Amino acid sequence: MINPRFVVKALGEKKNFFGNHPTFYALIKDSLGEGLPEGTVIEIEVTKPDGKKFNETIEIQKSDASFFNAVKELFG
Numbered sequence: 001m002i003n004p005r006f007v008v009k010a011l012g013e014k015k016n017f018f019g020n021h022p023t024f025y026a027l028i029k030d031s032l033g034e035g036l037p038e039g040t041v042i043e044i045e046v047t048k049p050d051g052k053k054f055n056e057t058i059e060i061q062k063s064d065a066s067f068f069n070a071v072k073e074l075f076g
Helices: 004-020 022-033 062-075
Strands: 041-047 053-059
Touching (some): 004 022
16 A cells, blocks of 8 residues: 555656756656656666666567556646
8 A cells, every 4th residue: 555645755856857957857848748658778877986787678568557647647
C-alpha cells in the first residue's frame, strides 16, 4: 500500500525537479503522451561525478502498458 504522505511529498518534489530540468520534463511528457507501443526502445545512461557510468536499454513489451499508463498519469 502506498503511503499518501509519500505521494504528496513526491508530487511536490516532481514540481521542483521538472522546474530545474524542463527539457527532461518535455521529453517524458511528449514520449509518454504519444504512448509507448510494444517494440519501443528506451535507453538510459547515468554518469556520476567520479565518471562511473550505468546504462540500461529496454524494449517495451505489451505487458508494460499498465505501468507506463500509471507513469503518464503521474507526470501529466
